[in-house]
Amino acid sequence: MTPEEIKEVVLDILEGIAPDEDLSGIVDDVPLREQLELDSMDFLDIVMELRKRYRVQIPEDDYVELATMQSTVNYLTPLMKDLQKA
Amino acid sequence: MMIAGLPKRERVVITGIGLASPNGNNLGEFRESLLAGRSGVTPYEIRYVGKTVAGVCTFDELKYQKRKDLRRGTRAGSVGIYCANEAIADAGLDWPNVDRSMVGIYIGVTEHGNVETENEIFELKGYDYDTKFWSHHHNPRTVANNPAGEISLNLGITGPHYSIGAACAAGNAGIIQGTQMLRLGECDVALAGGVSESIHTFGIFASFKSQGALAEHDDPTRASRPFDTARNGIVVAEGGCIYVLERYEDARRRGAKIYGEIAGYAMNSDASDFVLPNPQRQAECMQLALRRAELNADEVDVVSTHATGTASGDIQECDALRRVFGGSHRVRFNNSKSFIGHTMGAAGALELAGNLPAFDDRACHATINVDSLDPECAMEGLVVNEARQQQVDVILNNSFGMLGINSVVIVKRV
Numbered sequence: 001m002t003p004e005e006i007k008e009v010v011l012d013i014l015e016g017i018a019p020d021e022d023l024s025g026i027v028d029d030v031p032l033r034e035q036l037e038l039d040s041m042d043f044l045d046i047v048m049e050l051r052k053r054y055r056v057q058i059p060e061d062d063y064v065e066l067a068t069m070q071s072t073v074n075y076l077t078p079l080m081k082d083l084q085k086a
Numbered sequence: 087m088m089i090a091g092l093p094k095r096e097r098v099v100i101t102g103i104g105l106a107s108p109n110g111n112n113l114g115e116f117r118e119s120l121l122a123g124r125s126g127v128t129p130y131e132i133r134y135v136g137k138t139v140a141g142v143c144t145f146d147e148l149k150y151q152k153r154k155d156l157r158r159g160t161r162a163g164s165v166g167i168y169c170a171n172e173a174i175a176d177a178g179l180d181w182p183n184v185d186r187s188m189v190g191i192y193i194g195v196t197e198h199g200n201v202e203t204e205n206e207i208f209e210l211k212g213y214d215y216d217t218k219f220w221s222h223h224h225n226p227r228t229v230a231n232n233p234a235g236e237i238s239l240n241l242g243i244t245g246p247h248y249s250i251g252a253a254c255a256a257g258n259a260g261i262i263q264g265t266q267m268l269r270l271g272e273c274d275v276a277l278a279g280g281v282s283e284s285i286h287t288f289g290i291f292a293s294f295k296s297q298g299a300l301a302e303h304d305d306p307t308r309a310s311r312p313f314d315t316a317r318n319g320i321v322v323a324e325g326g327c328i329y330v331l332e333r334y335e336d337a338r339r340r341g342a343k344i345y346g347e348i349a350g351y352a353m354n355s356d357a358s359d360f361v362l363p364n365p366q367r368q369a370e371c372m373q374l375a376l377r378r379a380e381l382n383a384d385e386v387d388v389v390s391t392h393a394t395g396t397a398s399g400d401i402q403e404c405d406a407l408r409r410v411f412g413g414s415h416r417v418r419f420n421n422s423k424s425f426i427g428h429t430m431g432a433a434g435a436l437e438l439a440g441n442l443p444a445f446d447d448r449a450c451h452a453t454i455n456v457d458s459l460d461p462e463c464a465m466e467g468l469v470v471n472e473a474r475q476q477q478v479d480v481i482l483n484n485s486f487g488m489l490g491i492n493s494v495v496i497v498k499r500v
Contacts, residue, residue: 019153041158044222052219 141323253487356490
């Protein structure tokens with residue numbers, strides 16, 4: 001997967017987690033929590049969905065990497081570069 | 087200790103009703119369906135069990151919740167949130183100025199957590215039962231206080247909240263708990279009643295079926311048929327009913343509409359069997375509630391029976407009713423499960439609500455689907471198939487459950 005495809009995956013996951021929100025204006029380098037109503041359970045949902053869909057394991061110490069869209073994609077790129085987008 | 091003769095300030099009244107029934111999304115619709123003989127039972131299918139029938143609610147979940155709330159919470163939570171919001175609106179409370187630390191939430195449930203656990207195990211099967219795919223939402227969804235807690239979160243209520251596990255006596259148990267907490271001064275407003283999401287767990291259908299107690303009929307609307315010779319079991323239903331209860335003086339001071347007064351109540355236990363009812367204990371429960379209400383049996387106008395439509399349960403309850411009301415020519419007996427099935431934790435609260443408009447419209451709704459009355463269920467006052475006009479001042483509501491738990495609530499006109 002390319003970084004662009006990984007971003008599409010994350011957006012798709014966010015659509016499920018925050019179905020009431022408009023995700024079209026997400027700014028890549030601003031914390032997601034400042035743009036969306038997300039709490040700790042929502043971030044665990046992101047982690048779980050990545051695990052379920054792509055078997056990607058994110059250690060708890062790395063959760064901070066999911067702060068912004070940009071940091072998320074950067075973090076996931078090496079983990080998902082060899083995977084096909086579902 | 088008897089509660090009769092309590093000072094006036096301890097009187098507790100109903101000032102608001104919110105409900106979700108398979109045949110009505112508010113009291114007006116529900117009552118209209120009950121008087122018109124309109125069933126809410128429909129064809130239904132659930133995993134592993136397959137095609138069956140159930141009472142399914144159609145209230146608008148998004149009226150008081152966002153889609154995200156629905157995703158995170160439970161169906162029981164949604165039912166409760168809908169009913170609580172509707173009840174508060176109906177009560178005409180000045181909600182923004184109500185001290186929410188003095189609002190208590192007391193929600194009866196027959197069971198909770200089966201739906202969410204079954205769903206999670208079903209999901210986990212796709213991951214070869216590897217528990218690292220088990221949801222972090224499982225615990226908050228399945229804690230026993232979930233339905234009450236979701237109401238607290240939705241409405242910003244900071245007073246006490248908890249669920250009351252009382253099998254199918256739970257709806258009445260919620261009302262009783264709310265009444266007691268008002269009398270103790272633990273709250274000023276009680277949101278009390280019961281909810282059920284039970285149609286979403288295959289286990290309840292499968293268990294009733296294994297017990298030989300799951301209703302079947304070609305026409306779903308005729309599947310729930312208490313007192314009829316052809317009855318063959320329970321129709322599982324979902325639903326909810328939550329009351330706003332207040333102390334009488336508070337309600338009068340703010341000029342609230344009053345549906346009726348909780349005149350008496352009782353709960354007791356059979357201590358005799360896991361599933362079979364005990365008419366002697368049921369009769370004792372009704373008699374205790376009557377004593378507390380300072381009423382004689384012949385002063386009761388309507389008895390809302392528990393009657394689930396099982397072969398033995400209906401006969402046993404009729405036995406209990408004869409022991410209490412045998413000498414009364416005034417009392418009428420009816421039943422709501424024949425219309426909507428068994429709403430489990432909601433049943434006691436919902437079935438009482440369906441009768442409360444009788445104080446104004448002076449009608450006793452019927453028990454429907456009686457084509458051939460079982461001689462063992464024949465009672466002089468049984469209102470069969472069509473509503474009957476009459477003066478109604480006192481309603482006695484029965485609700486019984488497994489493990490031998492009995493509950494009775496008596497409401498009288500104010």
